[in-house]
Amino acid sequence: MSDKLMIGGREFQSRFILGSGKFSLELIKAVIEHGEAEMVTLALRRANAGGEENILDYIPNNITLLPNTSGARNAEEAVRIARLSRELGCGEFVKVEVMSDSKYLLPDNYETTKATEILAKEGFVVMPYMYPDLYAARSLVDAGAAAVMPLGSPIGSNKGLSTKDFIQILVDEIDLPIIVDAGLGRPSQACEAMEMGVDAIMCNTAVATAGNVALMAKAFKQSIEAGRNAYLAGLGRVLEFEGEASSPLTGFLEG
Template identity: 80%
Template sequence: MKKDKLVIGGHEFQSRFILGSGKFSLEMTNAVIQNGGVEMATLALRRANVGGEGNILDYMPENITLLPNTSGARTAEEAVRIARLARELGCGDFVKIEVIHDSKYLMPDNYETIKATEILAKEGFIVMPYMYPDLNVARSLESAGAAAIMPLGAPIGSNRGLLTKDFIKMLIDEIDLPIIVDAGIGRPSQACEAMELGVDAVMANTAVATAKDVPLMATAFRLAIEAGRSAYLAGLGRVLESKGEASSPLTGFLQD
């Protein structure tokens, strides 16, 4: 059987659990990454206090692929500048675009996100835009050069699960890039559900960070994501309606 790998911008990953950092204690980073089998973790550049105290970069294991995000950017222009800064700091070519100018719901601005994606993709970044799941926007992001699409499941930090399920399904069906559910996943079962649907990976932060036992929750997410992936690959069986198959045929009138 062919090895099941996640490929983003030509880079291969075994793990489909992308870790959002920034909501749990930095000392726990390593344990969460180990237990979660995480290979890629986001990094808010605005938290990278380079050379200073509490620099999140100091806590990332060397073999992890960093996904710097542009959190704090309110416009495409600011996102572009933060991405360039991340590259200068040696964080690599991956970038997760976040453009938010709404302090209440923290909803991403899809329009500015497309603009930033286009500029950064041309500059050779591997661009992973965080977006509100809109099929037309996803298509625009794809043609702007995105390497993956990161639709939100629910408002960030809300732990409310796949509220946007039906719209994410459209992206899974229509977009050829990896679809990574980012934001809103509150429980391992929701991560599993997303993977069963056919998304390529799940990102979580708050759900892990707010658990009583953070490293154990990282383990739970790893297992749930693996289970969901296996279920997707296995092909889910039919789910019968509660009454079973209809008994009075509608096509009994046919006479050939």
């Protein structure tokens, strides 16, 4: 079957985007392999041009890098980080993250949209991290985003789909890939999001804090495929009680 995800003109088999922020460099390769991820985020500060260890040495060549603008507190800072990233050879993809709030690390939709507009015009494939507000998502479409990445619940909370009803609205109304990012703590939650018609999942904390990191990456991969297949298969309905009687025993015993 050719059920592929298209972002920025590139084709992906995998619908699991791996956040690399909390791994030791030694683990990244194994996690990518077990998770069969094809796109991996990258905080620029880990891709220094300097002499030290460089995360890029640990990521296979066929992986699409998704540098993020982690640390940006407004649109201007996000734009600067994105440009630096491209200069450093990290490619055209960028995950725009703007958080002026340092307690809850919630995305600032307004600044995010401004940065998205600027970067899209400069030829970036912009994937903004956002708070799932329908109006903001529409503005991001207008601004030239290549996908939208609504949060499932506050980052690092592992709470799952706190924003479920509003992500469903984005799935139904926004004509871009919807990628749930942040807050998913268990594979079952990733599966649930995919069952709703979400296009892909990004995950970091839940994998990074597992006892066996590589095996958890595999679990997420499997659950994401399961959810996608369930969505494609068409879920049955939740039924009310209807006394769906098995045929009576007597009929059988006497039959």
